[in-house]
Amino acid sequence: MSQATTKQPYAAMPPEQKLIRKKSFFNRLFKQLDVKLMVWPGVLLVFVFSYIPMYGILTAFMDYNIFTGAKIFENPWVGFKHFEAFFNTPDFGTIFITYLPHFMSWVIVGGLVMDYMDYITARWQAKLKLLNDE
Numbered sequence: 071m072s073q074a075t076t077k078q079p080y081a082a083m084p085p086e087q088k089l090i091r092k093k094s095f096f097n098r099l100f101k102q103l104d105v106k107l108m109v110w111p112g113v114l115l116v117f118v119f120s121y122i123p124m125y126g127i128l129t130a131f132m133d134y135n136i137f138t139g140a141k142i143f144e145n146p147w148v149g150f151k152h153f154e155a156f157f158n159t160p161d162f163g164t165i166f167i168t169y170l171p172h173f174m175s176w177v178i179v180g181g182l183v184m185d186y187m188d189y190i191t192a193r194w195q196a197k198l199k200l201l202n203d204e
Contacts, residue, residue, distance in 0.1 A: 125142070130152060132145040156162065 128142060129145075131149060132142075132147050133151075134142070134145050138144050
């Protein structure tokens with residue numbers, strides 16, 4: 071094997087080769103800087119709106135005391151205690167019946183809107199196909 075094809079460890083390289091290697095790394099880094107700058111706002115939005123709220127969801131599984139402040143993990147864990155209390159309350163049936171029609175109405179309205187939009191899209195696609203065939 072010739073010396074040109076063998077790779078030397080970084081510590082054994084002469085200083086001028088080390089500078090070239092470092093320079094090429096920064097060249098590659100700044101070569102794609104525009105792409106990295108476009109990706110960071112999306113990463114930040116996902117973090118802010120997806121991961122930070124998970125911190126507050128933990129309070130459903132602990133006896134949360136507002137006087138502990140930001141020290142959320144000082145509160146004792148209770149598991150599904152609060153959910154059991156909610157499902158076993160005498161008003162659960164009334165609450166469920168009250169909010170179920172509201173939820174179902176939005177599901178139905180959403181389904182109807184999707185069907186209507188699909189019908190409109192299909193009609194436009196058929197008209198465009200006729201124009202392309204002519």
